[in-house]
Amino acid sequence: MSKNIESIDRREFVKKSGLGLLTAALAPSFLANLKAGERLKTAHIGLGAMGMADLSAISSHELVDVAFLCDVDSENLAKAHALHPNAKIYTDYRIMLKEMKNEIDAVVVSTPDHTHAPASLMAMKMNKPVYCQKPLTxxxxxxxxxxKIAEKKNLVTQMGIQVHSFYDYxxxxxxxxxxIIGKxxxxxxxxxxxxxxxxxxxTGSDPVPATLDWNLWQGTAPERPFKEGYYHPGNWRKIMDYGCGTLGDMGVHIFDTPYNALKLDxxxxxxxxxxxxxxxxFPEHNMVTYQFPGTEYTAEKLTWIWYDGPGAPSEHPDLILPNGDELPDQGAMFMGDKGRLLLPHFQQLPRKIVDGQYVEMDIESFNLGKxxxxxxxxxxxxxxxxxxxxxxKDECSAPFSYAARLTETILLGVIAGRFPNQTLHWNSKKAKFDEKEANEFLDGKYRKF
Known part of the structure; x- marks a missing residue:
């Protein structure tokens, strides 16, 4: 582990890694140079629980060859390699991308949140299509x-919100x-x-497991001693240096459909x-209220309230269901001027409610099948x-042009958790809060590692 590690500004990282030097836009089919019958060689960064799920789903495509596997935990790496023994393995994604950039066709990033952008940006700088887990950054x-980079380079990109493609959503x-429920x-x-x-x-520290490269796991995040049960595996979402809390985990999934359906910015x-x-x-309980400018599907302004933590949501008349029914464990309720629409999370059909009663809907007219x-x-x-x-052969439905806006919305709520019970005002054009003290959390220092 490096003992003398400096911090660098994210913008400096972008500059030094060459990410600020954008080339001209590429052809829409980025891999158009592949000959007929050739296969897509993928590189996978992060092979924990979600990483293995991503690996399984991507590799199930008949035209994919898993060519490269990378993880900082040798146990994770061994499990993935057993499934794809022909893949070349790495511990450091930077070395893999540099050594194999001419062999990699597409990159899948399935790391903890703090490594999403560093790994994705490096791959995008090399003109690679990227599938990145949520939240995007x-x-x-x-x-x-x-x-910005995805659009300027015209790269194929997709954020890992798989329920985006589900029938019910x-x-x-x-x-x-x-x-169906009006504005x-x-x-x-x-x-x-x-x-x-x-x-x-x-406080204190625990021995780093022999299977884990703790320095590489921390990556660009501030250095701290390893503590068993707090970070790897599994609990990093709770910690500000690495995750984005419940809002950044489940919020991205549950926000996605209302955000997309209402065409919100x-x-x-x-x-x-x-x-x-x-x-x-992060706080164990959050109630985040957003105010959005109106769209063609909303009133002049849209109010969005998010609840998380044990016992969520708080009781509210908007959430009372007919017949004394209980709310689904997770979900969203749309309130319009002609009724309400309940959308459970997930794989349960939405339900229309008018005047306290369920109303049947003609879903066959939408030609989605059964x-x-x-x-x-x-x-x-x-x-x-x-x-x-x-x-x-297709277009992505959750490209970074969409995913970045959704993620920005989520992250603004996360930042607001540092200023509890204070309304923050967001200037999208300037990419700054009116409250100057909140702006320091829009960016971060990238540690050299």
Whole structure:
């Protein structure tokens, strides 16, 4: 492990790595140089739980060859390599990308949140299509950078929100845009998951597992001693240096359909009602209220309230269901001037509610076929869409042009958690808050490692 590690500004990293030197836009089919019958050689960065799911789904495409595998944990790497023994293995994604840039056709990034942008940006700088897990980035500035580069280079990109391609979410989008509940004025969304930590920052250190390169796992994040049970594996989402809390995990999925259906941009104001910040862990309970400018599918302004943590959501008349029914564990409720639409998360059909009663809907008219409840099969659609887009045969439905705006919205709510019970005002054109003290959290220092 490096003992003398400096911090560098993210912009300096972009400059030094050559990411600021954008080439002219490429042809829409980035891999048009592949000859007929050739296969897509993929490189996979991050092979933990979600990384293995991504690997399985991507490799299930008949035209994919898994050529390169990279993880900082040798146990993860060994499990993936056993499934793809012909793949070349690496511990450091930077070495893999530099050595194999001429052999890699597309890159899949499935790391903890803080490494999404550093790994993706390096691959994009090399003109590689990228599939990156959600949330797209750890910082707002990174999301804007990734959107900018993807668009200027005309790269095929997809954020890993696989439920974006599920039947029930496609149906809900069509229902809302058909005006089935009129103009929407409020959305309430919730998840009782707890990717927060209200306890004290741990002290001392534990031995780093022999299988883990702790320096590489931390990557560009600030250096700290390893503590068993706090970071790797599994709990990093709770910690500010690495994750984005429940909002950054489940919020991205549950926000996605209302955000897409209502054609929202980024919010104008954000208020997070939560405990005081600790500068280490995210709050275990958040209630975030966003105000969005109106669109063709909304009232003049749209109010969006997000609840997370054990017991979420808070009781509200908007969330009372007919017949005394219980709310789904996770989901969203659209409130319009002609009724409400309940959208459970996930693989449950949306339900229309008017005057306290369920109302039948004609879903056959939307030509989506019969409802589907097949998580594995439905999930693959999103991954295969990326592969097909790389081959010039399809377009991605969650490209970085969309994913960056959705992620920015999520991250603004995360930042608001550092200023509890204070309304923050977001200037999208300037990419700054009116409240200057909040702007320091839009970016971050990249540690040399």
């Amino acid at each position: 750890h910082h707002v500035s990174e999301a804007r950078e990734m959107k 496609k149906l809900a989008t069509l229902l809302i845009q058909s005006g 929407v004025h409020t959305v309430r969304a919730w998840s009782p998951k707890n990717w927060g930590y209200d306890g004290p920052e741990p 980024v919010p104008e104001t954000i208020l997070n009602e939560c405990r005081l910040p600790t500068d280490f862990g 409802p589907v409840k097949d998580y594995e099969g439905e999930s693959k659609k999103h991954y295969h869409q990326f592969v097909d887009a790389c081959m010039g």
